[in-house]
Amino acid sequence: MSRIYLISAAALVAALLGALAYFIISDGGMRGDRFAQCRASNVAGGAGSIGGPFELIDHTGRAVTDADVITRPSILYFGYTFCPDVCPIDVDRNAIAVDILHERGYNAQPVFLTVDPQRDTPEMLSIFVENLHPDMIGLTGSEEQVRAAARAYRAFYQRQPGQDDDYYLVDHSTFSYLVLPQHGFVEVFRRDMAPDDMATATACFIDAAS
Numbered sequence: 001m002s003r004i005y006l007i008s009a010a011a012l013v014a015a016l017l018g019a020l021a022y023f024i025i026s027d028g029g030m031r032g033d034r035f036a037q038c039r040a041s042n043v044a045g046g047a048g049s050i051g052g053p054f055e056l057i058d059h060t061g062r063a064v065t066d067a068d069v070i071t072r073p074s075i076l077y078f079g080y081t082f083c084p085d086v087c088p089i090d091v092d093r094n095a096i097a098v099d100i101l102h103e104r105g106y107n108a109q110p111v112f113l114t115v116d117p118q119r120d121t122p123e124m125l126s127i128f129v130e131n132l133h134p135d136m137i138g139l140t141g142s143e144e145q146v147r148a149a150a151r152a153y154r155a156f157y158q159r160q161p162g163q164d165d166d167y168y169l170v171d172h173s174t175f176s177y178l179v180l181p182q183h184g185f186v187e188v189f190r191r192d193m194a195p196d197d198m199a200t201a202t203a204c205f206i207d208a209a210s
Contacts, residue, residue: 038204041188051177051185054149056113059125059138069137073101073108073206075189075198076177078155080116080170081128086191093195094176095133100199106206111179113139115157115172117146153177153185178202180209 033039035047043050058064075094079087094110101108110133114120117140120128125138140146150157157172176198178187186205189198 035186035205035208038201038208039187040201043188047185047187050153050188051179052152054145054152056139056141056145056149057122059122059129059140061122064139069111069139070179070181070184072181073106073202074111074137074179075108075202076111076113076153076179078113078115078150078153078157078172078175080114080172081120081124082116082167083170086174090174090176090191091132091136093191093193093198095136096195097198097202098133098135100196101202104199104203106199106203108202108206109135109137111137111139113146113149115146115150115155116159116170117141117143178205180205183209 052066054066056064056069058069075097077087077091077094079091081087091110091112098108098110112125112129112132114125120138120140122138122140125140129136129138139149141149149155155173155175157170160169160171163169174191176189176191177185178189178201179185186209187201189201193201
């Protein structure tokens, strides 16, 4: 194993652990928190420290803001369409959770925000989201716009160095974020969470918000 690989791997682990530090799993909520009975995580700095306004481009090519996108409960995921393994599984899990919510009478949507705007054009995202879920929204933008959105959600991503310009991989965190209209970010889901459990947790937050 080369020294460069060891340094890159160590840097990736450190960055992912840094992202994880923002989402500490606990068994209870905070006093005065209307969502306390629903929470399974306790965010360092409070839920208000995660998320916020963004300006991006959706999969139809339209310039959008967070207010345009988060019009109903949304499960937001940062990934990329060329991802060979993690992203397809995670995004499909989120889509299944949304379908379960629909069956239970809740109007939610999955949102996919690329961390690879160089390749993930609106046209590419359109194909991707249409194959995964009819209600899914795909988001891209300039490098600066995507980085600003990822920074707001404490989402890590980094292109792997020294790879072919057409077939490079992007390391990234794998959290899914529950975002509600008028409330913003309320919960983070880890990738080992089953879709039925995610749907149940999401429904709790929707009920508490109403």
